[in-house]
Amino acid sequence: MDEAVLEWTYAESPMERNYRVVVAKPGLDGHDRGAKVIARALRDAGFEVVYTGLHQTPEQIVQAVIQEDADALGLSLLSGAHLVLVPRVISLLAAADREDVVIVVGGIIPEDDIAPLTEMGVARVFTPGSPLGEIGTWLEATLDQRELTS
Numbered sequence: 001m002d003e004a005v006l007e008w009t010y011a012e013s014p015m016e017r018n019y020r021v022v023v024a025k026p027g028l029d030g031h032d033r034g035a036k037v038i039a040r041a042l043r044d045a046g047f048e049v050v051y052t053g054l055h056q057t058p059e060q061i062v063q064a065v066i067q068e069d070a071d072a073l074g075l076s077l078l079s080g081a082h083l084v085l086v087p088r089v090i091s092l093l094a095a096a097d098r099e100d101v102v103i104v105v106g107g108i109i110p111e112d113d114i115a116p117l118t119e120m121g122v123a124r125v126f127t128p129g130s131p132l133g134e135i136g137t138w139l140e141a142t143l144d145q146r147e148l149t150s
Helices: 032-045 058-068 082-095 111-119 132-149
Strands: 020-024 048-051 070-075 103-105 124-126
Touching: 020 032, 032 048, 032 070, 032 103, 032 132, 048 124, 058 070, 058 082, 082 103, 082 111, 082 132, 103 132, 111 124, 124 132
Parallel strands: 020 048, 020 070, 070 103, 103 124
Antiparallel strands: none
């Protein structure tokens, strides 16, 4: 991996605690370079990261979130199945009483699909070209805010 791609300025203040993030590739999409870059960047920023690998079902992803007691879930989708797979993951998390998990979606997401995803519970959608620093900084601030208000 190109080290220059992973550089960014870390936040001035430390995280409230070490957060655990599950990064998953749901469905049949077999391209995971972006998910691996994000996983590594988050790890380098101080997050505990669990990468589930390719071809995960929504059930497997939610099981990983539960087993790892994750604070956040990053779903990487390039296949176009985001409006089918993401609602299933959200539904399974709700059934498992894990609606506290911050859900982030990244990948090839058409602009018209971002609002429906956020309405169903996705905290943020990052499309190709999103700066790694922005992703890490946003996730840290969001999780810190959740910690301070709960």
